[in-house]
Amino acid sequence: MNVEQKLSVDKFAVDEGNPHIVLHPEKFDEATLKALTVICPAGLYTRDESGRMAFEVAGCLECGTCRVVAAHIPGALEWNYPRASFGVQFRYG
Numbered sequence: 001m002n003v004e005q006k007l008s009v010d011k012f013a014v015d016e017g018n019p020h021i022v023l024h025p026e027k028f029d030e031a032t033l034k035a036l037t038v039i040c041p042a043g044l045y046t047r048d049e050s051g052r053m054a055f056e057v058a059g060c061l062e063c064g065t066c067r068v069v070a071a072h073i074p075g076a077l078e079w080n081y082p083r084a085s086f087g088v089q090f091r092y093g
């Protein structure tokens with residue numbers, strides 16, 4: 001079973017309107033933006049053709065890696081665990 005197949009069996013309960021990660025892209029430097037597109041194991045940080053950052057919270061594995069990567073920029077990334085009954089549900093099958 002490859003990584004994509006393993007991730008596909010997890011379930012996500014998205015707390016619509018109350019994301020557990022909120023970005024303030026205008027505060028990021030280029031190196032950190034680049035790092036985010038590479039380090040997220042779920043591939044949730046992407047950039048469009050013009051280089052603009054896009055982020056999709058659905059599918060977050062709650063690993064906290066992005067929080068660590070952006071920690072040196074105060075206020076750039078707000079990260080909290082999802083409220084009870086929301087977030088990822090790992091299924092090891």
Ligand code: SF4
Pocket residue numbers: 021039040041042043044059060061062063064065066067
């Ligand atoms: S917590 Fe992990 S999975 Fe979720 S967005 Fe950040 S790096 Fe990606």
